[in-house]
Amino acid sequence: MDKITLGAVNTEPGSSLNYKTGSWRTMKPVLTPENCIFCNMCWEFCPDSAIEPADPKSKKPIRIDYDYCKGCGICVEECLANKNANLPNALEMVPEEK
Amino acid sequence: MASDELFVSGHRGCAGCGMATAVRMVLQEAGPNTIVANATGCLEVMTTGYPETAWKIPWIHAAFENAAAVASGVDVALKKLGKREGVNVLAFAGDGGTFDIGFQALSGMLERGHNITYVVFDNEAYMNTGIQRCSSTPPYASTTTSPAGRVIPGKQGKKKPISKIVAAHDIAYTATATIAHPKDLKTKIKKALESEGPSFVQIFSPCPTGWRFPSELSVKLSKMAVDTGIFVLWELEGGNFDNIRITYKPKERKPVEEYFKLQGRFRHLLKMPEKIAEIQREVDEKCAEFGF
Amino acid sequence: MGVKQVVKGNFATAVAAKLARVDVVPAYPITPSTLFPEQISQYVANGEMDAELLLTESEHSAMSAAIGASASGARVATSTASQGLKLMSEMLFIASGMRLPIVVAVGNRALSAPINIWCDHSDTMAERDSGWMQFYAESNQAALDLMLMAFKIAEDHRVLLPAMVGLDAFVLTHTMEGVDVPLQEEVDDFLPPYKPVYTLNVNNPMTFGSFGTPAHYMEFKYQQWEAMKSARKVIDEVFADFERKFGRKYEKVSEYRTDDAEIIFITMGSVSGTARAAVDRLRERGIKAGAAKIVVFRPFPLERIKDIAKKAEVLAVLDRAVSFGISGPVFTDIAGALTNEEEKPMLLDFIIGLGGRDITFRDFFEMAEIAKKTMKAGKVDDPVHWINLRKELLEGGA
Numbered sequence: 178m179d180k181i182t183l184g185a186v187n188t189e190p191g192s193s194l195n196y197k198t199g200s201w202r203t204m205k206p207v208l209t210p211e212n213c214i215f216c217n218m219c220w221e222f223c224p225d226s227a228i229e230p231a232d233p234k235s236k237k238p239i240r241i242d243y244d245y246c247k248g249c250g251i252c253v254e255e256c257l258a259n260k261n262a263n264l265p266n267a268l269e270m271v272p273e274e275k
Numbered sequence: 276m277a278s279d280e281l282f283v284s285g286h287r288g289c290a291g292c293g294m295a296t297a298v299r300m301v302l303q304e305a306g307p308n309t310i311v312a313n314a315t316g317c318l319e320v321m322t323t324g325y326p327e328t329a330w331k332i333p334w335i336h337a338a339f340e341n342a343a344a345v346a347s348g349v350d351v352a353l354k355k356l357g358k359r360e361g362v363n364v365l366a367f368a369g370d371g372g373t374f375d376i377g378f379q380a381l382s383g384m385l386e387r388g389h390n391i392t393y394v395v396f397d398n399e400a401y402m403n404t405g406i407q408r409c410s411s412t413p414p415y416a417s418t419t420t421s422p423a424g425r426v427i428p429g430k431q432g433k434k435k436p437i438s439k440i441v442a443a444h445d446i447a448y449t450a451t452a453t454i455a456h457p458k459d460l461k462t463k464i465k466k467a468l469e470s471e472g473p474s475f476v477q478i479f480s481p482c483p484t485g486w487r488f489p490s491e492l493s494v495k496l497s498k499m500a501v502d503t504g505i506f507v508l509w510e511l512e513g514g515n516f517d518n519i520r521i522t523y524k525p526k527e528r529k530p531v532e533e534y535f536k537l538q539g540r541f542r543h544l545l546k547m548p549e550k551i552a553e554i555q556r557e558v559d560e561k562c563a564e565f566g567f
Numbered sequence: 568m569g570v571k572q573v574v575k576g577n578f579a580t581a582v583a584a585k586l587a588r589v590d591v592v593p594a595y596p597i598t599p600s601t602l603f604p605e606q607i608s609q610y611v612a613n614g615e616m617d618a619e620l621l622l623t624e625s626e627h628s629a630m631s632a633a634i635g636a637s638a639s640g641a642r643v644a645t646s647t648a649s650q651g652l653k654l655m656s657e658m659l660f661i662a663s664g665m666r667l668p669i670v671v672a673v674g675n676r677a678l679s680a681p682i683n684i685w686c687d688h689s690d691t692m693a694e695r696d697s698g699w700m701q702f703y704a705e706s707n708q709a710a711l712d713l714m715l716m717a718f719k720i721a722e723d724h725r726v727l728l729p730a731m732v733g734l735d736a737f738v739l740t741h742t743m744e745g746v747d748v749p750l751q752e753e754v755d756d757f758l759p760p761y762k763p764v765y766t767l768n769v770n771n772p773m774t775f776g777s778f779g780t781p782a783h784y785m786e787f788k789y790q791q792w793e794a795m796k797s798a799r800k801v802i803d804e805v806f807a808d809f810e811r812k813f814g815r816k817y818e819k820v821s822e823y824r825t826d827d828a829e830i831i832f833i834t835m836g837s838v839s840g841t842a843r844a845a846v847d848r849l850r851e852r853g854i855k856a857g858a859a860k861i862v863v864f865r866p867f868p869l870e871r872i873k874d875i876a877k878k879a880e881v882l883a884v885l886d887r888a889v890s891f892g893i894s895g896p897v898f899t900d901i902a903g904a905l906t907n908e909e910e911k912p913m914l915l916d917f918i919i920g921l922g923g924r925d926i927t928f929r930d931f932f933e934m935a936e937i938a939k940k941t942m943k944a945g946k947v948d949d950p951v952h953w954i955n956l957r958k959e960l961l962e963g964g965a
Binding site: 351 | 635776
């Protein structure tokens with residue numbers, strides 16, 4: 178157990194990473210990588226910084242960090258592939274396995 | 276997760292928190308040479324539970340009503356110590372800490388002319404304490420202290436036009452933004468940061484918990500608010516309202532009812548067409564004022 | 568050694584801030600402390616002081632800005648009084664909790680209502696639980712000296728707590744007195760620059776003002792408790808250092824003719840001089856009186872009070888404030904300090920001089936009479952007495 182700091186100053190920036198919010202999920206977004214069109218809207222809008230962005234150059238799709246994803250579903254809602262009726266869905270919400 | 280994020284995962288914001296997305300966008304633009312003075316509120320509580328912090332920039336919270344004053348102290352201290360050059364000083368606060376209890380400190384900061392960018396994350400009620408009515412709460416919204424009762428249908432009175440009041444201080448830059456328009460938001464933050472003197476950005480920040488909508492709709496609701504004309508995206512340099520520039524004009528305005536239908540806080544209105552018509556009329560008038 | 572100047576108390580605190588090379592002065596004017604920001608403004612406007620003056624729109628914002636500035640690594644001082652200190656109150660607790668060594672000169676003034684601009688200690692007494700150290704000046708010289716010492720004590724890494732220096736409204740703030748104003752090089756030699764432990768710094772980002780849950784909150788409060796305890800030692804060291812460098816001696820509690828005293832008056836602030844003169848007159852009348860002046864009220868000088876209590880049959884506490892429903896605040900602290908002592912004097916509490924009512928020899932004679940009666944009776948029925956009360960103005964009064 179670390180000792181407390183003077184006046185509750187937190188000297189470890191970004192230490193909230195120690196807390197995994199993934200356990201909050203009841204639903205989870207699932208990516209079909211081949212359907213990702215690298216728009217990165219999911220990354221742009223994720224409130225939890227839980228999306229690793231796609232790289233359109235190397236055609237690397239996005240990656241979801243399930244350690245932190247709370248399953249809000251914004252990524253699925255805003256996915257441009259999902260919004261385009263002519264394209265197959267890249268992201269879907271599915272119930273979290275218990 | 277992108278390693279260059281300055282606002283990292285693990286914070287305790289509700290799933291779908293519009294403000295959390297807004298904070299990410301602001302810091303992406305501001306970069307690491309940024310110090311934030313943050314008011315008490317959801318953002319402070321959800322990000323700094325000791326011994327953890329979601330911030331990777333220097334950040335200070337003191338109390339609810341004084342983000343602008345704390346930031347003012349940081350500003351002058353850094354100046355005196357020769358450390359001000361190249362550093363952005365920002366104040367973050369919610370609508371309660373800005374429209375209501377922090378209004379005086381904000382006005383003081385603006386009048387003194389500090390080179391500070393004040394960002395208000397406007398979720399239209401006191402969410403941190405459990406969804407109480409604020410001067411930012413829109414007409415007829417149901418909150419825990421303005422409940423939709425049998426006699427009184429939600430919040431009475433208008434929403435305080437905070438950005439106009441702020442701009443009336445004749446400051447360097449004032450703007451409104453939403454997370455549904457990220458490019459617009461980031462451009463405005465950039466302009467605010469580059470302005471010499473005080474700047475202010477009001478970011479419309481949907482709250483799934485307080486507004487009672489499914490968590491995936493935070494971005495969609497931001498867009499709906501703009502497309503109905505309920506929230507207008509504008510910017511202004513200085514205090515002459517003739518110079519207001521609308522940065523995004525919906526091609527065709529949607530009826531306000533479509534926006535209300537998605538939120539539990541307005542559900543009672545759906546049975547009150549005369550109230551919806553009243554708001555529609557007010558929104559129409561406001562949009563006419565803005566020239567669309 | 569210094570330059571003799573005839574100055575007001577407010578000037579003494581302002582010149583102390585200047586000599587301490589304060590970086591930031593966030594200020595809001597209030598009677599009787601306005602001369603402080605006025606004087607600092609003059610210094611800054613004339614280029615005599617290299618400080619950032621931040622004229623806020625309220626005392627609340629002044630203390631908030633002080634917190635932001637102090638967390639940024641600046642040495643910060645301001646001044647206020649009465650309602651202004653009340654408006655700051657929320658932020659006082661936060662400054663101490665964040666361990667920021669801000670120094671404030673308080674022109675001790677009564678609290679509303681009714682509104683009153685004159686001297687008593689209600690304002691600072693009501694902040695005795697704020698986690699700030701509290702010093703009380705008897706003279707303008709003491710106001711200057713205690714301000715200088717307050718920085719050194721507050722900024723000591725064993726302490727890191729804010730401090731307030733009380734000087735009585737008008738009696739000191741506005742009264743001209745000869746003061747030895749130290750030279751800048753003397754002060755520089757005494758008071759090194761502030762070296763903060765943590766600062767807001769983009770090259771080493773930290774989070775200030777965290778949210779403390781029940782898992783940690785108590786430990787942070789204990790940290791403050793310990794800091795206040797170590798302040799006792801640091802205060803003695805700094806007082807000794809000051810005496811060596813400037814030749815003026817300060818003690819947490821100063822005694823006068825207490826050694827064989829039966830009645831010891833306990834005072835704070837400007838009335839202490841009157842108390843000493845009254846002691847002389849009482850002794851002329853054959854009454855063995857003494858006086859003790861509390862200079863440091865927080866941390867409370869427990870050991871010194873215990874020592875002094877051993878000497879007397881009656882401790883007559885002068886309280887220039889009242890805690891309605893019990894007694895004056897100094898009295899309860901002294902009673903608390905003595906509660907586990909095997910032998911202790913009888914304690915009397917005199918509520919006196921509220922809202923600027925003069926405290927005169929006649930009042931001391933009256934208090935001595937009550938003390939004498941108490942000694943004769945050998946017991947205390949009601950310890951609290953209001954002195955120089957105009958009973959003719961009260962319902963049912965004479």
